[in-house]
Amino acid sequence: MGMTEEAAQPGWAAEEREIQEALRRNVLVTSVDTIYNWGRRSSLWPAMFGLACCAIEMVCTVSARYDLARFGAEYMRPSPRQSDLMIVAGTVTKKMAPMVVRIFQQMAEPRYVIAMGACAIAGGPYKGSYAVVEGIDKYLPVDVYVPGCPPRPEALIFGVMKLQQKIDRQSILTVPWYRKLEKASK
Amino acid sequence: MTEDATIATQHIVDQLRMAFPQSGIEPVAAKDPTVRVKPEHLVEVATYLRDQAGLDYLSHVTGIDYSDRIEVLYYLYSMRRHLGPLALLVSLSREDPQVPSLVSLWSGADWQEREVYDLLGVVFTGHPNLKRILLWDGFPGYPLRKDFQGEPEPPFRHSY
Numbered sequence: 001m002g003m004t005e006e007a008a009q010p011g012w013a014a015e016e017r018e019i020q021e022a023l024r025r026n027v028l029v030t031s032v033d034t035i036y037n038w039g040r041r042s043s044l045w046p047a048m049f050g051l052a053c054c055a056i057e058m059v060c061t062v063s064a065r066y067d068l069a070r071f072g073a074e075y076m077r078p079s080p081r082q083s084d085l086m087i088v089a090g091t092v093t094k095k096m097a098p099m100v101v102r103i104f105q106q107m108a109e110p111r112y113v114i115a116m117g118a119c120a121i122a123g124g125p126y127k128g129s130y131a132v133v134e135g136i137d138k139y140l141p142v143d144v145y146v147p148g149c150p151p152r153p154e155a156l157i158f159g160v161m162k163l164q165q166k167i168d169r170q171s172i173l174t175v176p177w178y179r180k181l182e183k184a185s186k
Numbered sequence: 187m188t189e190d191a192t193i194a195t196q197h198i199v200d201q202l203r204m205a206f207p208q209s210g211i212e213p214v215a216a217k218d219p220t221v222r223v224k225p226e227h228l229v230e231v232a233t234y235l236r237d238q239a240g241l242d243y244l245s246h247v248t249g250i251d252y253s254d255r256i257e258v259l260y261y262l263y264s265m266r267r268h269l270g271p272l273a274l275l276v277s278l279s280r281e282d283p284q285v286p287s288l289v290s291l292w293s294g295a296d297w298q299e300r301e302v303y304d305l306l307g308v309v310f311t312g313h314p315n316l317k318r319i320l321l322w323d324g325f326p327g328y329p330l331r332k333d334f335q336g337e338p339e340p341p342f343r344h345s346y
Contacts, residue, residue, distance in 0.1 A: 094340035
């Protein structure tokens with residue numbers, strides 16, 4: 001704030017000087033990206049949604065002992081309309097895949113996906129099965145993969161922290177949800 | 187299972203063979219008392235076991251593909267007499283596997299017969315609602331058959 005010393009000259013009216021003081025104490029200059037990313041990363045709201053045994057670990061991660069709330073993501077929303085993080089926790093069967101994708105599409109943007117566990121990443125022990133999708137990234141844009149069978153709560157917390165780092169790096173110029181019109185017009 | 191219960195279940199097998207001498211009932215060497223029944227006699231044998239022998243509980247129905255035949259297996263218990271299990275085994279041809287439904291005797295057979303139909307393609311004649319229960323409608327073939335090939339696509343089209 002370069003204007004401080006010279007601009008607040010004694011010739012100024014007293015109230016003007018007060019305004020300058022107040023501004024100096026209360027105004028922060030930053031970029032839109034930083035503010036947006038700070039808000040998004042600090043209050044991830046996961047969708048309350050589990051498919052298999054990984055969901056038990058996810059529940060454990062959120063509850064008191066491991067306490068995902070320490071990282072600002074404690075509030076599991078039972079409605080996809082109110083959540084912005086989808087943790088695909090468990091085996092995605094081919095019969096269930098349409099519902100999983102439907103839940104993702106119902107989530108408002110910005111939205112993020114964590115593929116939790118071997119099954120959600122690549123089919124896991126069921127790879128090659130007639131009934132299991134070999135990785136939810138066939139259908140959803142996965143941001144973070146958390147390996148394990150199932151991953152321990154620490155691993156999921158680490159995945160959430162990785163996602164927060166990823167959100168910190170994103171820019172409104174490049175995130176996909178502001179580029180849809182551009183894409184559609186091409 | 188106690189010694190007495192094993193003897194009592196074995197006794198049921200002997201009675202069954204006396205009651206249906208013409209039905210081709212033959213005991214099968216297995217861990218649990220097992221009898222092989224022809225599909226056309228299944229309903230009368232099962233009715234006898236439920237009403238006369240008191241086997242009032244159908245524990246599970248399952249199917250096995252042996253590449254040259256398909257077998258359907260029924261496990262029966264008696265809640266009242268604390269007996270069981272007694273297994274019924276039915277051999278079917280792979281080309282046209284048909285067996286009478288036991289839903290009219292044990293309502294619990296409903297979903298289990300649908301599962302065997304879903305995964306092995308065994309047709310349970312007389313079943314009130316014989317359609318796929320685990321896989322989606324339009325699934326090609328029966329996945330637990332030994333010669334099942336292919337990886338079916340999920341029942342939807344999508345791009346995000």
